Amino acid sequence: MGCRDKELLESVLVEGVAAEGKAITHINGKALFIQQAIPGDVVDVQVIKKNKHYMEGYVKRMVTPSPDRLEPFCEHYGVCGGCKWQPLPYELQLKYKQQQVEDQLRRIGHLELPPLQPILGSERTRYYRNKLEYTFSDRRWIFTGENPVELFNEGEVPNTNPAGIGLGFHISGAFDKVLDIKKCHLQPEPSNEIRNFIRTYAIEHGLSFYNLRNQVGYLRNLIVRTTEAGDVMVIVVFAYEDSDEDRTARIGLLEALTKRFPQIKSLHYVINRKLNDSIADQKVVLYAGEDAIYEEMEGIRFKIGPKSFYQTNSQQAYRLYSIVREFAGLTGNERLYDLYTGTGTIALFLARQASRVIGIEYVPEAIEDAKVNARNNGIDNCEFYAADMKDILTREFIAAHGGTPDVIVLDPPRAGIHGDVAKVIMEAKPRKIVYVSCNPATQARDLAIFSEAYTIRAVRPVDMFPHTHHVENVVLLELK
Numbered sequence: 479m480g481c482r483d484k485e486l487l488e489s490v491l492v493e494g495v496a497a498e499g500k501a502i503t504h505i506n507g508k509a510l511f512i513q514q515a516i517p518g519d520v521v522d523v524q525v526i527k528k529n530k531h532y533m534e535g536y537v538k539r540m541v542t543p544s545p546d547r548l549e550p551f552c553e554h555y556g557v558c559g560g561c562k563w564q565p566l567p568y569e570l571q572l573k574y575k576q577q578q579v580e581d582q583l584r585r586i587g588h589l590e591l592p593p594l595q596p597i598l599g600s601e602r603t604r605y606y607r608n609k610l611e612y613t614f615s616d617r618r619w620i621f622t623g624e625n626p627v628e629l630f631n632e633g634e635v636p637n638t639n640p641a642g643i644g645l646g647f648h649i650s651g652a653f654d655k656v657l658d659i660k661k662c663h664l665q666p667e668p669s670n671e672i673r674n675f676i677r678t679y680a681i682e683h684g685l686s687f688y689n690l691r692n693q694v695g696y697l698r699n700l701i702v703r704t705t706e707a708g709d710v711m712v713i714v715v716f717a718y719e720d721s722d723e724d725r726t727a728r729i730g731l732l733e734a735l736t737k738r739f740p741q742i743k744s745l746h747y748v749i750n751r752k753l754n755d756s757i758a759d760q761k762v763v764l765y766a767g768e769d770a771i772y773e774e775m776e777g778i779r780f781k782i783g784p785k786s787f788y789q790t791n792s793q794q795a796y797r798l799y800s801i802v803r804e805f806a807g808l809t810g811n812e813r814l815y816d817l818y819t820g821t822g823t824i825a826l827f828l829a830r831q832a833s834r835v836i837g838i839e840y841v842p843e844a845i846e847d848a849k850v851n852a853r854n855n856g857i858d859n860c861e862f863y864a865a866d867m868k869d870i871l872t873r874e875f876i877a878a879h880g881g882t883p884d885v886i887v888l889d890p891p892r893a894g895i896h897g898d899v900a901k902v903i904m905e906a907k908p909r910k911i912v913y914v915s916c917n918p919a920t921q922a923r924d925l926a927i928f929s930e931a932y933t934i935r936a937v938r939p940v941d942m943f944p945h946t947h948h949v950e951n952v953v954l955l956e957l958k
Contacts, residue, residue, distance in 0.1 A: 485525040489541050492519040495574040497582065497919070499562055499947025500534075508532060514556060516566045518544025546570060551604070552663050559650030560664070561945040572597050572941060575949040579918045579939045587922030589929060595938040598797055603944040605666040606791045608704050608773075612673055613755070614680075614687040614697040615656035618644025643687040645677045645700065654690040668739055669702045672712060676700060679734055685727055688717055696727070699755055703782060706792050709771045711744040713784050715757060719749050732765050743767045746784050758785060758841075775799070778826055778855050786847050787820045791942045798914070798940045798950060799827045802887060805912045805936055805954040808832050812884035815908075817867060817899070822848025824887055824914075825860055835860045836879055838870060868898040873905060882906050888913045894920030900927045907931065911955040916942075918951050925953060933958055 492515045496502040501515035509532040520542040527534040550564040576597040583589050644658030688695035699715035745766040748757050762784040770783045775796050782788050789795030808831035816825035819837030821844050829835045845864035852860045886908045915921035932955035940950040
């Protein structure tokens with residue numbers, strides 16, 4: 479049954495915002511999730527999914543816009559999968575994120591909570607990211623008609639532009655569809671200028687763009703990283719280099735970049751012949767400039783290489799780590815573990831207030847970055863280990879490293895922590911646990927485990943990604 483054959487609900491009043499950023503209302507007691515609506519909108523909703531528990535749909539017609547509704551600031555809104563909350567005023571975004579954290583901790587974790595501290599909003603709501611990844615496509619995609627969400631569900635039509643190519647973002651839920659981006663409001667310049675320059679150069683010089691379905695084409699991906707100081711790293715990913723002609727084409731593009739953008743301090747390239755786009759297992763070659771760029775927090779310089787992980791909102795990362803430090807309440811005498819340490823940013827940020835810090839991370843390259851960052855900053859009370867957390871964090875490891883830590887900081891990936899890790903932490907009984915999460919749902923599950931022995935003393939959400947539904951959350955637990 480096509481979308482046109484499904485139920486149309488007329489004059490629906492949108493009630494609120496759901497956990498994944500969709501709007502929500504209720505029809506005859508059943509939840510209805512709606513794309514691209516905000517609370518207070520009155521809309522006609524085309525239902526695209528229906529079962530006995532809930533329905534999903536999109537706005538077929540705006541009957542009466544919410545009095546809170548704003549005009550989206552980005553021309554790509556509605557087709558691009560990012561920044562979906564642009565019509566929602568920022569103060570309301572923060573309100574719903576705070577509500578989301580509290581709801582999930584209570585509903586999933588069934589936790590006893592103190593009053594939540596107010597969410598820490600981002601001082602920048604545009605141009606706050608320090609890293610973006612773009613994809614080249616030999617056929618960019620557009621949508622016929624006026625409603626991009628409707629047409630995304632009904633089918634797409636390839637653009638007939640003679641160039642027929644695009645450089646931008648994948649459309650949500652469609653691996654082979656790339657939206658050509660003219661101006662993105664996520665990363666400061668020269669991010670847009672670099673992307674648009676490369677697209678124009680490639681067209682003028684006949685460089686082929688990648689076909690995501692057939693796995694053919696020359697230009698594949700583009701990564702742009704920036705720092706608060708204005709330094710830029712660019713990584714251009716090519717699909718192959720099989721001849722002198724290919725090599726000449728690569729050098730021509732990279733040389734053009736160095737001449738046009740002197741602010742590029744670090745220029746790299748990758749030849750990625752495999753099926754997926756990840757460069758984590760690929761050789762990254764320095765073409766020009768330095769091998770890394772640097773970010774700074776309170777005088778600590780963090781080296782950021784092509785593969786380094788660094789919080790993508792630099793300014794807000796500093797404020798997040800400051801909350802972690804406040805919750806940890808260090809006096810200078812504590813033994814601290816930073817689990818899932820990444821490149822050691824939290825560990826090194828807290829090291830000056832601790833006696834000894836141990837950082838553990840799964841990715842060996844990240845641990846090497848952490849060691850370099852410690853050495854470059856003259857920080858000698860940190861030790862870093864690369865291993866799977868559930869394998870290395872054992873009673874024997876803790877005993878061999880001075881015994882029970884006073885404070886454990888957790889900053890796991892979205893999936894949360896492994897049950898074995900939680901078990902070892904519970905056995906170790908640190909005095910405090912500071913749990914940083916980018917997914918309050920899995921955080922709630924883990925906190926429920928800790929609640930047998932720990933009391934939640936403080937909760938503070940932090941907004942790292944304005945205009946999205948994503949929210950970070952910091953929780954302080956103390957041993958009962």
